[in-house]
Amino acid sequence: xxxxxxxxxxxxxxxxxxxxxxxxxxxxxxxxxxxxxxxxxxxxxxxxxxxxxxxxxxxxxxxxxxxxxxxxxxxxxxxxxxxxxxxxxxxxxxxxxxxxxxxxxxxxxxxxxxxxxxxxxxxxxxxxxxxxxxxxxxxxxxxxxxxxxxxxxxxxxxx
Numbered sequence: 446x447x448x449x450x451x452x453x454x455x456x457x458x459x460x461x462x463x464x465x466x467x468x469x470x471x472x473x474x475x476x477x478x479x480x481x482x483x484x485x486x487x488x489x490x491x492x493x494x495x496x497x498x499x500x501x502x503x504x505x506x507x508x509x510x511x512x513x514x515x516x517x518x519x520x521x522x523x524x525x526x527x528x529x530x531x532x533x534x535x536x537x538x539x540x541x542x543x544x545x546x547x548x549x550x551x552x553x554x555x556x557x558x559x560x561x562x563x564x565x566x567x568x569x570x571x572x573x574x575x576x577x578x579x580x581x582x583x584x585x586x587x588x589x590x591x592x593x594x595x596x597x598x599x600x601x602x603x604x
Contacts (some may be wrong), residue, residue, distance in 0.1 A: 471525045474593040475499060475506060478540050478600055480582045481531045487582070488603075491554045495585035496527055498552035503587050527585075530600035537581045543596040544586045545576070554583040 477492050500507045500523070508524030532540070544551045557570040557580065571579070586596055 469525075472590055473506075473525070473588060474528065474590045475523060475525060475585070475587050476528045476530060476593050476597055477583060477585045478530045478532060478537055478597060479603065480534055480537055482534075483582055487559065491583035492527075492529060494558075495552045495554055495583055496523065499523070499550060499585060499587050503550050506587060529603040530597055531603045532600040534581070536599055537584060540586075540596050540598075540600065541576075541579070541581055541584055543598070544584065547588070547592050547596065549586050549588040549592060549596065551587075552585040553579060553581055556580040556582050 475496070477495050479488055479491060483491065506523050506525070508521050510521045511519035513519070541551075541553065553571065555571060555574070557574075558567050559582075561567050561570055574580075586593055
């Protein structure tokens with residue numbers, strides 16, 4: 446398993462032939478920031494929803510499909526670790542503003558989405574509120590490691 450502090454040089458489309466034992470290092474970061482007052486089931490649900498959006502606008506984050514020793518195929522997953530952080534409501538609002546100002550790919554989850562039951566209503570709930578008034582409970586962000594670190598300034602790793 447890779448550690449969250451490993452960075453990939455360049456595009457990260459794998460190692461040179463014969464370098465299978467050399468760790469793949471990423472110069473990008475995928476991070477989720479969760480509001481610290483969420484219940485356990487909410488943390489899991491929000492994280493799953495948030496990371497699902499990243500591959501749609503940043504296809505380079507998706508790795509190759511998996512295959513087991515019997516030849517059974519499995520879906521590809523994100524190619525690098527997802528680091529999960531937590532912070533206060535105010536920290537989440539500030540991180541959202543920093544992600545917007547840096548034009549980083551991002552996904553948001555608002556408290557209103559806990560009471561909707563489908564994608565159409567989820568999108569309508571977000572669309573009904575201006576960006577500065579969103580009641581954010583989670584956000585995913587992807588981009589160069591240093592830019593994501595600046596967005597997450599002050600957040601702590603999820604326990």
